[in-house]
Amino acid sequence: MRIHGSLKSMAGRLAGNKQGNFGILSAILIPVILGAVAVSLDISKLLSDKSKLSESLDAASLATASALTNGDITTSQAQNFAMRIASGQISSTLSDAQVKELKASLVATVTSQGSGNKKDYTVKVTGKFTSQMLAFSAFHSAGNRTVGGSSTATSQAQTATALSLYLVVDRSGSMSWPTNTQDTSQPNGCWQYFEDNWPYQSYGKPCYINKMSSLKTAAAALFDQMDSIESVDTTNSLVRTGVVSFNDQTQTPSNLAWGTKSSRDYVTALPANPTGGTDMTGGMSTANSALNAATEASTQTSKGNKQFKKFIVLMTDGENTGNSGNWNPALDSKTLATCTAARSAGVIIFTVAYMAPPNGEALLKSCSGDASNAYKASDMPSLIRAFSDIGGKVANQTTRMTN
Numbered sequence: 001m002r003i004h005g006s007l008k009s010m011a012g013r014l015a016g017n018k019q020g021n022f023g024i025l026s027a028i029l030i031p032v033i034l035g036a037v038a039v040s041l042d043i044s045k046l047l048s049d050k051s052k053l054s055e056s057l058d059a060a061s062l063a064t065a066s067a068l069t070n071g072d073i074t075t076s077q078a079q080n081f082a083m084r085i086a087s088g089q090i091s092s093t094l095s096d097a098q099v100k101e102l103k104a105s106l107v108a109t110v111t112s113q114g115s116g117n118k119k120d121y122t123v124k125v126t127g128k129f130t131s132q133m134l135a136f137s138a139f140h141s142a143g144n145r146t147v148g149g150s151s152t153a154t155s156q157a158q159t160a161t162a163l164s165l166y167l168v169v170d171r172s173g174s175m176s177w178p179t180n181t182q183d184t185s186q187p188n189g190c191w192q193y194f195e196d197n198w199p200y201q202s203y204g205k206p207c208y209i210n211k212m213s214s215l216k217t218a219a220a221a222l223f224d225q226m227d228s229i230e231s232v233d234t235t236n237s238l239v240r241t242g243v244v245s246f247n248d249q250t251q252t253p254s255n256l257a258w259g260t261k262s263s264r265d266y267v268t269a270l271p272a273n274p275t276g277g278t279d280m281t282g283g284m285s286t287a288n289s290a291l292n293a294a295t296e297a298s299t300q301t302s303k304g305n306k307q308f309k310k311f312i313v314l315m316t317d318g319e320n321t322g323n324s325g326n327w328n329p330a331l332d333s334k335t336l337a338t339c340t341a342a343r344s345a346g347v348i349i350f351t352v353a354y355m356a357p358p359n360g361e362a363l364l365k366s367c368s369g370d371a372s373n374a375y376k377a378s379d380m381p382s383l384i385r386a387f388s389d390i391g392g393k394v395a396n397q398t399t400r401m402t403n
Contacts (some may be wrong), residue, residue, distance in 0.1 A: 005341060005399055013246070017366070019205070027046075030116035038114070040351050045131060046131055046145055046147065048129045048148045049129075049131040050147050052088065052090055052092070052093055053102075053129070053147055053148075053149045054149050054151065055089065055090070055129065056085075056086040056087075056089035056090040056102075056127075057086055057125045057126070057127055057149055057150060057151035058151045058153070059086065059089045060082040060083075060085040060086035060089070060106075060108070060125045060151070061082070061108075061123045061124065061125040061151040061152055061153035061279060062151075062153040063081070063082075063085045063120045063124065063154070063268075064078050064081050064082045064085065064108060064110075064123045064125070064153075065123040065153045065154060065155035066155045067081060067088070068110065068112075068119075068123070069119070069155040070153065071120050075110050078108045078110045079106075079107070079108045079225040080121065081108075082106065082108035082123070082125050083103050083106050083108070084100065084241045086106055086125065086127060086270065087099050087102060087106075090102070094129065095132075096216040098129040098130065098132075099129075100147060101128075101129045101130060101316070102127050102128070102129045102287075105126075105127050105128045105148075106125065106126070106127040107125070107126050107127070108123060108124070108125050109123070109124045109125075109126075109325075110122070110123050113340075120151065120155070121154065121155050121192050122153070122154045123152070123153055123154075123155075124148065124150060124151070124152040125151050125152075126148070126149070126150040127148070127149065128146055128147060129146075129147060129149075129151070130144050130145070130146055130147070131144055131145045131146070131147045132144050150238060151303065155254055161238075161305075161307065161308065161309055161397075161398040162237070162238045162239070162240075162300055162303070162307070162308035162309070162398075163226075163229070163238065163240070163303035163308055163309045163310070163311060163394065163398050164240040164241075164256055164291055164296055164300065164308055164309075164310050164311070164312075165226065165240070165241050165242075165244075165311040165312075165313065165394065166241070166242045166243070166244070166256065166286075166287035166290060166291055166311070166312050166313070167219065167222070167241065167242070167243045167244075167263065167267075167312075167313045167315075168243075168244055168246070168280070168283040168284055168286075168287050168312060168313065168314045168315070169215060169219070169243065169244075169245050169246075169247075169267070169283075169315050169316075170215075170245070170246065170247070170278065170280075170315060170317055170354075171212070171245040171246065171247055171251070171270050171271065171272075171274040171276075171388055172247040172274060172275075172276050172277055172278045172316075172317070172318055172319060173198065173199065173247070173274060173275045173276055173277070173318055174195070174198075174211070174278075174317050174318050175210070175211045175212040175215065175274050176191050176193040176210055176211070176212060176272075176273040176274055176275070177193055177194060177195050177196075177198075177211055178193070178208035178209065178210050178211075178212050179208055179209050179210065179211060179355075179379055179380045180208065180380075181208060181209045181214065181379060181380040181381070182206045182207065182208055182209070182381055183206070183207040183208060183213075186207040187206075187207075188205065189203060189204055189205030189206060189207050190203070190204070190205075190207035191203050192204050192207065192208060192210070193210070193273060194343075199275070207402065209380060210273070211317055211354065211355070212270060212271070212272060212273070212274060213272065214380035214383055214384070215267075215270075215315065215354070215383070216268060216270065217269055217380070217384060218380075218383045218384045218386070218387035218388075219264075219267045219387060220264065220267075221384050221387050221388045221391065222313065222387040222391045223241070223260040223263060223389060223391075224391070225388065225390075225391025225392060225394065225395055226239045226241060226260050226394070227239075227259075227260055227393065229394070229395050229398055230259065236258055236259055237303035237304070237305065238305075239257070239258070239259060239260070240256045240258055240259075240296075240299070240300070241256065241257065241258060241260050241262075241263040242254055242255050242256035242257065242262075242263060242287070242290060243263045243266045243267060244281070244282075244283045244286045245266075245270060246278070246279060246280060246282055246283040247274060247275065247276025247277060247278060247343060248276045248277035248278065248279045248283075248321070248322050248323040249276070249277070249279065249282070250279070250281075250282025250283050250286060253266075253290075254266035255290065256290055256291075256296060256299075265330045276323070277322055277323045277324065277325060278316060278318040278319060278320055278321050278322075278360075279320060279321070279322050279323075279331055280314065280316060280320055280335045280363075281320070281331055281334045281335050281338065282316070282333070284312070284314065284316075284335055284338040284339065284342070284367075284371060285338050285344075287312045287314075288312070288338055288341060288345070288347065291310040291312070291342070291345075291347055292342075292345045292347070307390065309346075309348065309394075309397060309398055310345075310346055310347040310348065311347065311348050311349075311350065311394055312342060312347055312348075312349045312350070312353070313349075313350045313351075313387075313390055314349065314350070314351045314352070314364065314367060315351070315352040315354060316352075316353065316354065316356060316360055316364065317353075317354040317355050317356050317360075318356055318357065318360050319332075319356065319357050319359040319360035319363065320332050320359075320360070320363065325359040327359050332359070332363050335367065336363070336366055336367060339366070339367035339368075339369070340369075343369050348373070348397070349367055349368050349369060349373060350368060350374075350375070350390045350393070351364035351367050351368045351373065351374050351375065352364070352375045352376075352377055352383065352386045352387070352390075353365075353374070353375070353376050353377070354377045354383055355377070355378060355379075356376075361376060373393075375389070375390070
């Protein structure tokens, strides 16, 4: 009974000794807590290294695919190119030994489809390095961990969306008037039409290029841009163009056709010294109807173009007068109604007011629906620039690089 009492007494004293309990609990929990902290730090370190590796491999695969597509490197150079990109991307955060290890492990695999300059390249880049564990966690984890990853990128050759473009141009009498650009091919002067002597000619020196001649040069610049879009596809199945001219009547159009030849021929054949008033309504209606016709969509589809963009380029040097010689606001309203309908149907409208009076300039600005698509040209050089810029905008909207 005494022994039992002594043990009971000792157990009571131990149970009542809170300092002793704390020491025991601490001895048990501290290693567990330290282990948890170490594991957490290791996981964080591994995730960080994994993220850095992924970023470097992504940069390497994308840059290599793009370089192959652009023709900057060959397939045999892809391995070294990818190695330089990946190591350069991550070198600031790794030791020299880790960078060396990554370079040694990196593999760039290249596959391609197509031929010539129409190839699409897919590049897969893999690599690894040893992630160094934190010294604090060494007691629970022997050695380090290998961090590996891969990245795949595809770069497609320049491709283009099909388009249908209709040029609507003024061939009224004022298009016979001269610009301020000299015609050096006739150094002794020439017979010319002037506004203050219309409709009679006057012989003058120097000789000036008239508006119609400058229009033909500017239209050629636009068609050159369209041909550059077509150049990415040798099947001649991307670009369709049409042209219609107007004075106080609408002339027979050159209907939408593949390429630019028919349109070029139409513009070239426009009279050197046209006559008549100005009525844009028929020309705009012709263009809008042609672009939105079911037959145009089916013609594009027949070439495999499930989608295509539609454009109208409207150019005038005057204002709507009909055959009266006076501004006719009713014709403006009719023209604007067609412009609105065209834009609602997805047609992008560019306008060029060429030495036009205020009413004509205001009409064209409203017709475009976008101030950046409305151009004002005051001479032959600015007219050519306007048409070239429009061609560039069309090209930018239909040609793309995808990665």
